[in-house]
Amino acid sequence: MKQEHKISEVWPATPVKVVITAGHAATTAYSLIEKLREKHPNWDLYWIGSKHAIEGKNVTTLEHKIFSTLGVAYHTINSGRLQRKLTIWTIPSFFKIPIGFFQAFWELVSIKPNVIISFGGHTSFPVVVAGYILGIPSVLHEQTAAAGLANKICAPLAKVVAISRPSSVKYFPKNKTVLVGNLISKEILSVGKKVKKSSPSTIYITGGSRGSQVINKAVEEVLPNLVKNFKVYHQTGDLDFNHFNSLKSDRYFPLDSLTPFEVMEIYKKSDIVVSRAGANTVSEIMAIGRPSVLIPIPWVQNDEQNKNAEFAVESGIAVLLPEVDLNKENLLSRISYLEANWEKMVKTYKSEFSELDKKASSKLVSLVEDILG
Secondary structure, X not given: OOOOOOHHHHOOOOOOEEEEEOOOOHHHHHHHHHHHHHHOOOOEEEEEEOOEOOOOOXXXXXXXXXXXXXXXXXXXXXXXXXXXXXXXXXXXXXXXXXXXXXXXXXXHHHHOOOEEEEOXXXXXXXXXXXXXXXXXXXXXXXXXXXXXXXXHHHXXXXXXEEEOOHHHHHHOOHXXXXXXXXXXXXXXXXXXXXXXXXXXXXXXXXXXXXXXXXHHHHHHHHHHHHHHHOEEEEEOOOOOHXXXXXXXXXXXXXXXXXXXXXXXXXXXXXXXXXXXXXXXXHXXXXXXXXXXXXXXXXXXXXXXXXXXXXXXXXXXXXXXXXXXXXXXXXXXXXXXXXXXXXXXXXHHOOOHXXXXXXXXXXXXXXXXXXXXX
């Protein structure tokens, strides 16, 4: 019989140190932290990421706001990125890239972690590369139905690449790629599915943790129409919050940013979701069965948001609204379609991958345990 050892027996004197890093993956990282705290409360957890959510704007990331409250030591680096659009921040951001590498080395040498868990994004790239040079093993997790640029570049340096959807496997080395699903927090899973709509129906509109000014503009145009028939919770992001807060009413509730606990409460109230097509949002709406209008970001790596949206559309729980077609008439028509077909969609959509996602946090932690022990 194979002898098994507890992690505490392998490192009897020094706690295991885990560095988690990402460019923007607050929801996914939160789900992982939650599971690590549950299974290994004695492990020391560190986050290496950015402090600011938007280049050139004094907008704090959701990770920076909530992770310190979870007992995670927060370390910031000023990693630059290769921007797809030319702005006044393109050159300064480019010259931050070597600074990010230096800072990543410094943080890892100071922390001396046993393992790095990366969720991709520009901030994760220098951390994984520095970790490889220092001999620290990395586990990558790809949330999308495609592959992010940082994860693709870092894959040869990683011990394991965990993917959320089978369609991602073609982007990574097959001998180190494992299908685990996309991580969902226990708070979101506790929301459950609705069997009956609210009266009036409630719409939750979100552009992700940082908000979407494109969606915000469209919402402002349709808001008078929406509040006649719906209650509306609208996550605007920090940049537009003050403007939309001035429009607040007994049927319209603007929100700047939401913690996982606050998102849980909004999901419980919601009947319909209007959102970008980030991997985490798609996983959540499928897990809780909320009919949705998905508006993918058109310029992201490998068209990943469009692929995420198509995945949800094929399941029967969502309709697609390309950004190029985002206008007052099209947005209202899709919301009306969901309202009219709500019961049918909730009862008949295919939720197979939701079952995979519900176990993803445990599977990812098991991969980390295998590397450590």
